[in-house]
Amino acid sequence: MEVTTESLVESLQRVLSEDQISTNLTVRELRSKDESYHKPHLPDVVVFPRKTDDVINIMKIAVENKTPIVPFGLGSGLEGQVIPLQHGITIDFSLMNQILEIREEDLLVKVQPGVTRSQLNQELKKYGLFFTVDPGADATLGGMAATNASGTTSVKYGVMRDQVRNLEVVLPDATVIHTGSKAAKSSSGYHLNGLFTGSEGTLGCITELTLKVHGIPEHIVAARASFTTIKDAVESVVAILQAGIPIARVELVDEASIKQVNLHQETNYEEKPTLFLEFHGNEAGLQQDIEFTTDIVNDHQCCKVEFEKDTAARNQLWAARHSMAYAYIHGYPGKQMVHTDVCVPISELANAVLFAREKLNEAGLPAGIVGHVGDGNFHTLFMVDMDHAEQVAQVNDLNEQIVMYALEHGGTCTGEHGVGIGKKKYQSIEHKTALNMMKNIKDAVDPNNLMNPGKIF
Template sequence: MAIANQETILNHLKEYLKADQISINETIKELHGQDESYHKMKLPDLVVFPETAEQVSTIMKAATQYGISVVPFGLGSSLEGHVIPQSGGMTIDFSLMNKVLKVYEEDFLVKVQPGVTRSQLNKELKKYGLFFTVDPGADATLGGMAATNASGTTSVKYGVMRDQVRDLEVVMADGTIIHTGNKAAKSSSGLHLNGLFVGSEGTLGCFTEMTLRVYGIPEFITAARASFATVKDAVEAVVSILQAGIPIARVELVDQQSMQQVNKYNDTAYAEKPTLFLEFHGNEAGLKQDVEFMQEIVRGHACEEVAFETDTAARNLLWEARHTLAYAYIHGYPGKKMMVTDVCLPISELAGAVGHARENLMKLGLPGGIVGHVGDGNFHALIMMDMNNPEEVARAQEFNERIVVYALERGGTSTGEHGVGIGKQKYQQQEHGDALEVMEKIKAVLDPGNLLNPGKNIKSVKRGVE
């Protein structure tokens, strides 16, 4: 809800926050009215920058008192409009809550505030011989990653964000501060609140502290690039590698068109064929056997070339090519905006889904590429479109619809890691059926005023009412 009496709420907040923690500056509002998606910008009425959970609690109490909608904000790197304040209101920016609070090295845990970024955390953890595994590509905040249940390239070995969260400190809609878990490795006590709040996209509460699982830095890491005749061959090779029990840490598919963009943008000379980017973590002796076995497997699936990188710099260059692919497309199509969409399917359905996606890109005449975390059945489509051309935008949206419907009809999901936000909202009924009503009832109990990020992920209990 937009703020009817802005002066009143500003005076209220100034009793608890410093002047520089509250902003109605137009430039600041514009920075908080958009994310990395193609969705239209909408501005908040004001932006606040809390430093403590207690300040967040005060902000939420004020929001409830005055009936103001609230949108939590990390870095704005989301891809489905999650942080766009559809109803105006107030944005809570967590950039000042950016401390690594404590490393429990013997427990392989770390306690952080939500504004800490992935690279910031790993820089701190390196002193202890530890690292945080979830790598969505963007240097996102951990609060934002928890809010969308981020995953990324390493999820095939280590799991997604939900698997790393042991405890969350959450400020509820009424300002109550709760903890959803503890430091124990497992529990049979109570409902699994960690699982409920991770992935809720700021619709159930604001995260102010997180206790996360971390891992020892592997003794030895080797990366590989394997090119294939077809996408089908590449995906089937991955299935065989997983079935063989090889401890693969990352496995990414990049289609032929995307490899062309990689070479143009990075000035590389990689084979412009469907390609797997792979990485293995472990001890040197064990990995040597695993890598040899992997080579035998991929050769049985029409692999045309395998190149290995064990040197850190060379390995980083290889993964940089994968992580900068979005920028490669943006650079290659000046004046166009990128739609990045994702779906996730059972691995047995993945090759068909990728083929279906490529076929529909060509039918609809859309430039773009397909990449994916094929180890867990998740793939992304990167579509370039002219936002000033309604017909082209409509074709991109039609493509999105086609791949989502294909995934849902085969036991998949409309989004594997980007989240629902605005863009995938319309598929929730088809995906969840009557379970969606259960989710809406939970939302209504925890946020009866529908103030927390309204219109995203889970709408209010009255269908369609934001």
């Protein structure tokens, strides 16, 4: 017998209070999409758990009614992971937003999944600590774990998976597991932290996270280095990394993107391929790093390099980088942004970026290249009229060419945005027979395919 929304809501009302359940159209529309170009789908009902027991009860009802479940953080994803393709129940974790414990001596925090990155860092500042993963958006930590997010600081501190010590997860059969411990390392059993971090809500709901944090650096210096060509900029990054300079951030912003930043942020940066850099450490060590980096970029035909020690100037620099997507969106009203998100070995980075730039030039579409080039991850940003079928087909073809180039040169189809809907078609090419093992894990954990169906596979 088909389950109606009314009967589903009646079942949920037995375990949740009235204000934790919504079938309101506006509420559902807000959870029908993320920031990607993928088509929205409405959930049948949105629920707002306050504690793990609520999630357990929701899961039991979903199993009983064979109803799909999609976990939802803030909807800041870029590959459609939170879009409920088969409708069902969307679990919005915004009310599970408590910082449960700060263990400053262990450099650990325990949080609920709805805590945002900025919320955590605001609290950690009192202890001289910070959480390093910085994807730009003020995403929830549960969502960041679900997609294995990274961002500007990953070249020094690592990605989300590197920060996860333990996760509490409600599985599709409504049992609860913990995937790790508080220990810094373990050789005990399968690496479940790694399995669930990046699983995009397809294996269960994360209800608690224990994460590694770091001491706030004694000194921070940012820099902006402009070059005549993208090739020079990227090759200087490779040289900086090979020299062993412990750089904290190194971001590429191409000429087209600098133009958009200047228009949007009212800055007057030189409109050339540019690196945004940041160094963390003690004063003496930083001075050596700065001098060494200056020599390297000058060896690669750097036109100009400027260092910023002032906090306000540093913040302006990174605000410009983080607002890049919005700079393009506001600059091309009526058009939708489509991203690529590939990652290649450092030795292949210059050629991969040049290949992407060549394809963009051939296409003649509004587009730019930005990226966390310190770890080989870069993005092309296309502005597309989604009602123009020929243009959409052209962008899809360009995206595929860039992805295939990355895969053919030892890279991956997604460095940080995840698979979701957009990168499903590349999974068999990238993983080959290993994809069958992933499917077997999915079938074993979620035999009814209720958890975020239609994603990854």
